[in-house]
Amino acid sequence: MSVAELLSxxxxxxxxxxxxxxxxxxxxPGGAIMPFYHALPDVPEIRHVLxxxxxxxxxxxxxxxxxxxxxxxxxxxxxxxxxxxxxxLATAHMDSSPVLAITGQVPRPMxxxxxxxxxxxxxxxxxxxxxxxxxxxxxxxxxxxxxxRPGPVLIDVPKDVxxxxxxxxxxxxxxxxxxxARFSLTPDTQHLTPPDDRVRQxxxxxxxxxxxxxxxxxGVILSGAYDEVRxxxxxxxxxxxxxxxxxxxxxxxxxxxLGMPGMHGEVHVNRAIQHADLIVGIGLRFDDRVTGNTxxxxxxxxxxxxxxxxxxxxxxxxxAVPIVGDAxxxxxxxVAAVAPRRCEAWIAEVQGWARQREESYCxxxxxxxxxxxxxxxxxxxxxxxxxxxxxxxxxAKLYPYRRPNTHITSGGLGTMGFAVPAAMGVKLARPGExxxxxxxxxxxxxxxxxxxxxVQERIAVKMAVFNNGYLGMVRQWQQFFHGGRYSATPIxxxxxxxxxxxxxxxGWRVERASDLEPVLARASAQPGPALVEFVIxxxxxxxxMIPPGATLSEPIEAEPAAAAGD
Amino acid sequence: MAQALxxxxxxxxxxxxxxxxxxxxxxxxxxxxxxGPGDAPGQARLTVIVNTDDATAxxxxxxxxxxxxxxxxxxxxxxxxxxxxxxxxKVRVPPERHAELLDxxxxxxxxVVAEPPEQAIVQLAGTGAFVLAFVRALERFxxxxxxxxxxxxxxxxxAE
Numbered sequence: 200m201s202v203a204e205l206l207s208x209x210x211x212x213x214x215x216x217x218x219x220x221x222x223x224x225x226x227x228p229g230g231a232i233m234p235f236y237h238a239l240p241d242v243p244e245i246r247h248v249l250x251x252x253x254x255x256x257x258x259x260x261x262x263x264x265x266x267x268x269x270x271x272x273x274x275x276x277x278x279x280x281x282x283x284x285x286x287x288l289a290t291a292h293m294d295s296s297p298v299l300a301i302t303g304q305v306p307r308p309m310x311x312x313x314x315x316x317x318x319x320x321x322x323x324x325x326x327x328x329x330x331x332x333x334x335x336x337x338x339x340x341x342x343x344x345x346x347x348r349p350g351p352v353l354i355d356v357p358k359d360v361x362x363x364x365x366x367x368x369x370x371x372x373x374x375x376x377x378x379x380a381r382f383s384l385t386p387d388t389q390h391l392t393p394p395d396d397r398v399r400q401x402x403x404x405x406x407x408x409x410x411x412x413x414x415x416x417x418g419v420i421l422s423g424a425y426d427e428v429r430x431x432x433x434x435x436x437x438x439x440x441x442x443x444x445x446x447x448x449x450x451x452x453x454x455x456x457l458g459m460p461g462m463h464g465e466v467h468v469n470r471a472i473q474h475a476d477l478i479v480g481i482g483l484r485f486d487d488r489v490t491g492n493t494x495x496x497x498x499x500x501x502x503x504x505x506x507x508x509x510x511x512x513x514x515x516x517x518x519a520v521p522i523v524g525d526a527x528x529x530x531x532x533x534v535a536a537v538a539p540r541r542c543e544a545w546i547a548e549v550q551g552w553a554r555q556r557e558e559s560y561c562x563x564x565x566x567x568x569x570x571x572x573x574x575x576x577x578x579x580x581x582x583x584x585x586x587x588x589x590x591x592x593x594x595a596k597l598y599p600y601r602r603p604n605t606h607i608t609s610g611g612l613g614t615m616g617f618a619v620p621a622a623m624g625v626k627l628a629r630p631g632e633x634x635x636x637x638x639x640x641x642x643x644x645x646x647x648x649x650x651x652x653x654v655q656e657r658i659a660v661k662m663a664v665f666n667n668g669y670l671g672m673v674r675q676w677q678q679f680f681h682g683g684r685y686s687a688t689p690i691x692x693x694x695x696x697x698x699x700x701x702x703x704x705x706g707w708r709v710e711r712a713s714d715l716e717p718v719l720a721r722a723s724a725q726p727g728p729a730l731v732e733f734v735i736x737x738x739x740x741x742x743x744m745i746p747p748g749a750t751l752s753e754p755i756e757a758e759p760a761a762a763a764g765d
Numbered sequence: 766m767a768q769a770l771x772x773x774x775x776x777x778x779x780x781x782x783x784x785x786x787x788x789x790x791x792x793x794x795x796x797x798x799x800x801g802p803g804d805a806p807g808q809a810r811l812t813v814i815v816n817t818d819d820a821t822a823x824x825x826x827x828x829x830x831x832x833x834x835x836x837x838x839x840x841x842x843x844x845x846x847x848x849x850x851x852x853x854x855k856v857r858v859p860p861e862r863h864a865e866l867l868d869x870x871x872x873x874x875x876x877v878v879a880e881p882p883e884q885a886i887v888q889l890a891g892t893g894a895f896v897l898a899f900v901r902a903l904e905r906f907x908x909x910x911x912x913x914x915x916x917x918x919x920x921x922x923x924a925e
Contacts, residue, residue, distance in 0.1 A: 321779065322782070325779075325782060325783055325786055326786055326787075326790060329833060330833035330834075331779070331833075332779060343833065348831075508831065509827050509830075509831070510824070510827035510828050510830070510831055512827075513820075513824070514824060
């Protein structure tokens with residue numbers, strides 16, 4: 200039925216994006232991508248957001264993808280435009296986020312001649328993309344990015360290809376079903392049904408365990424296995440640990456929720472891991488920030504590991520029962536296979552290890568107060584996007600997440616500067632909800648130019664800056680492990696209230712706890728973007744902390760001087 | 766332990782680049798690499814001989830297996846199969862020593878494949894050690910040039 204049209208490569212690219220349901224793209228024009236930008240105004244279905252730096256385009260696309268589960272798209276020109284995407288793509292790669300990057304490239308006859316703004320972006324992004332290629336079927340690229348374990352895909356489109364006219368037939372219905380299987384991408388793990396005997400084996404271990412734990416990670420969010428995980432926990436009474444990227448996969452208020460494990464996990468959570476005789480890990484990769492020194496990780500526990508990616512099984516910790524498969528499907532099978540049980544004695548034992556957080560805070564503007572005030576001022580539907588550093592840990596530990604996938608952060612790569620641009624992506628994905636970008640003064644200054652994007656595009660992100668005048672987490676490491684030599688960690692900030700004013704948005708500085716409620720109420724009520732700076736204790740630390748290279752049994756729980764006698 | 770990793774790739778340099786990049790990233794002690802046509806059009810075969818323990822080899826396989834452009838990946842210990850490389854050696858051969866060269870070639874089951882004036886190009890397939898022994902045997906003639914391929918390998922037992 201469809202009639203062939205003579206279209207340019209750029210026009211075809213736009214058409215395919217629309218046909219694939221893309222409604223928002225983030226980008227920055229330049230020489231080698233100009234044909235694409237020339238075609239774009241004819242495609243009203245796609246909203247293009249002009250960022251102020253291509254890194255922000257990649258993070259925004261990532262935020263959009265994490266919030267929707269659909270492809271997030273960013274566009275850049277060749278050379279510097281493409282290289283500026285690199286950090287964002289590496290971030291998406293580490294956290295399994297489906298991002299499509301489209302880069303312009305110099306015309307094919309110029310390639311390899313060191314042409315103006317030419318760079319080998321395929322070579323550069325090879326290890327940080329799930330797939331990349333010159334030109335390509337855009338549909339297949341999207342399929343690869345979103346199927347199986349998601350990840351970023353980059354397509355590099357030479358300018359002459361964007362200009363070249365060719366016949367195009369729109370595809371619809373069945374014809375649109377493109378599978379990455381056509382492109383020989385891990386065909387075997389994607390639709391794998393977990394073997395029955397493995398599931399039964401796991402169920403037997405669960406029945407026999409005296410100190411079982413569930414550890415859930417990002418895979419639960421990616422597969423939407425919330426109900427299945429909850430049913431597994433409730434049927435067996437097993438307490439649930441959520442990794443940094445697993446936060447909000449299980450309600451914090453649930454009586455079976457224990458907290459976050461690892462380097463800054465609470466003492467009772469880590470001790471539970473060290474005493475557990477069974478760990479059922481779902482959709483997590485036993486990252487070193489979670490396990491501490493793997494030689495001493497969970498020494499008494501047999502590990503059941505459910506993951507979509509076979510290469511994750513046994514990568515960091517030995518696994519007794521590997522179950523390769525989608526977290527949702529595999530957990531559902533496990534729920535059906537397990538016998539109901541309770542773990543009251545074990546939970547009581549773990550709760551007995553819980554202790555009051557060491558208050559190392561001078562003044563009343565504590566992270567606890569700030570996080571509680573942000574929560575109290577936020578409407579019920581609110582997503583928190585955090586940056587990297589001390590504030591990230593405080594928010595992860597203190598914010599009472601109730602709804603699934605409402606905590607978005609750069610976990611694997613630990614990308615400072617992530618929060619502000621990623622929050623823009625989240626906001627356009629969830630226009631009806633509040634979105635807070637919470638950063639430190641270091642990370643905020645890495646991408647604060649994006650306030651201009653928010654203003655121009657009316658993206659109502661609320662920004663919180665935890666200002667302690669230091670690169671706080673690095674300073675904490677210097678204090679603990681480098682003899683207190685604060686090398687290059689003091690950081691000056693501009694006047695954030697004036698900065699907000701310069702961008703034409705409201706800004707507040709909060710220095711006392713008594714100001715929290717009124718300021719956050721006003722910031723939340725703003726129809727557009729708003730900025731709130733919290734002037735916090737300069738040398739506050741995140742406790743507890745497992746020193747790098749130590750096991751989960753060796754937490755630092757107080758200032759080093761006080762801890763010296765322990 | 767020497768392990769042979771045998772990969773079928775999409776026949777494009779990006780796929781090869783990705784596979785080799787994964788090996789480089791893991792900093793594995795690679796003994797040899799060989800790239801050639803695969804079993805079907807559009808395929809390439811990459812054979813890697815790597816000296817590492819079983820667990821590392823297995824983890825590497827899983828990583829390789831999920832790369833875009835890698836169609837299949839199998840591995841086996843070299844001792845459970847055969848691994849052979851090809852050598853081409855150009856030696857100086859005055860006519861009076863021609864018979865002597867043929868004797869050496871006979872001993873190693875090597876073949877003279879080209880005979881430029883006063884020279885010969887000899888071809889030999891064998892294990893790395895066998896090829897080295899042959900090269901040593903040819904040294905008395907004077908080796909002008911030589912080139913060796915990486916090893917290709919097949920398992921004797923069915924690969925897992």
